[in-house]
Amino acid sequence: MKETHSCNLLLLLLHLAGLLGSAVTNAGGSNGISVLLDPVIVGPDFVTVGVPCSFECVAQCFPSCNYTMGKDGQVEPGNNLFFTVVQWKETLTITCTARNTSGVSSTVEKILQVLEGPNNVTIIGPDLMTQGYSESFQCHAKCHPSCNYTWTVDQSLVGNGGNITINSSDFAFPVKLDCQAENSVSGLYAMASRTIPVILGPSEAEIIGPDVVVVGVRSEFQCSAKCTPSCDYFWIYEGRLVNGSKMEMTANRHVKSEMITCRVENTVSAHSEVVRRTIRVEEKSNATKVTQIMSLFLFALTITLASVISP
Template sequence: MSLVGQSAQGQGDVLVFTVRHWVKALNVTCTATNVATNVVATATKQLQVLAGPANVSITGTDLVAASTSYTYSCHAYCQPSCTYAWKLDGGAWFGGQGNTISMTPWETYNPISLTCKATNSVSGMFVSATQKINVTSGPSEVQIKGPDTVGIAETHRFTCTAECLPSCRYLSSVDNQTVRGNVVEMRVDHPLKSVSLKCEAQNTASGKTATAFKTIKIRGPDSNASPRLEETSTTLLLAFMIYAVLKQVLWMDL
């Protein structure tokens, strides 16, 4: 018994061998010799060599928008070939799509798990790969956190928050004076009835925006000043310090 191109051990009519690297096929030869007549006969058998699946991976974006179609491809090393099946989150496996599928994600704050299973078409052995897909969402639940009433000469901090995936960038304003960021420190040094705060949150991926407003009442002995005095004095007498702190990204192109 012999095996072309491979190391093998033959004893009588039994051959033992291990394939060290992939080849398309192997030829096993058996030679029989009549010990009395020295007549020789030979038979050859071709063996198909299987490999994989190995190196399974998914190709496609990991950040998507809800209600938009996206295409993903699965790749694996298989000999002679692989079949593919897909699964979303904890759902059932589905096939018939080959190694490429199209999916339309739903809006969620949790990542979607996309799994591809590659199966060797002959051996039945399989390996899977999973990709986490984040869906852009928000901004929602935009709010300005801080006291509703402040006193004259007191310093207070107001913070704008929003539910956003990926992160939001913020634009804050105090009585129409605008800064970048979601944190405002404010101090009123003169009598006013109220101060208006505004915060705009923008999703850095989708570009969607949402706005929150907050009216801060001013507490003090002269807080009941006449409307005329307030109207003429707001611009000149409102003294505040604003410090903008971006959460994760700068507000660009403003």
């Protein structure tokens, strides 16, 4: 019975060795059987600069195995590897060696693609847009191997790719422009945003102030218009040029009317608009003259009384 049992055990071990094939190493001779199935490195096929990653090495061993793992030739004990790539290069190689207690060992390596980004996403283009005109913008990011780009304006998808052309008239003012850069392999993404003012005007220019001025009395007028980003104001009165949105004038002579002119100019586009206004000029009223005469009379009366009362 003992011989039959020994034969059955031997046949079972031989069958097991046949199933493992070339992946199984037999050693130890009459002292026993050592089995080591080639180790496998478990983890992603790529790593990203600045992003922590981990790998594990597993193998079927009999007796038990000890492991060493490393990257680019730097080896440490254990079957887990944790690291963060700090600088981009095309590939990185990690290795694993499994060695069982009988001295049988096997080594495997895994070549990883190194990714980077997207970093430093930037929208390049004009700082201003002109109403009714189209402008082109470019989106750039530091990416390996490459990035895909998606554009939105005012949260509405408007296009894909590194370049886009938009017309300011199709959107609200100012234009809110966003670019999303997505790494073509890892799917990691980052965004850049810009708010682009739209050059408007001048439009709806007007002169605000009295319709009638009185000779010798100072009057103030203000010129206003819709402008983006801003406008300069120039007044023309009696052949003189006055800068600023406000102007003070005093009519020195009695004429039927005076013409004042305001020219509004956009500080960026230099587009301008001119508005004119005719102001009626009047002399001081009789009531005003009477008031002045009465003031003079009272002043003279006061002087006279003072001289009479004084000794």
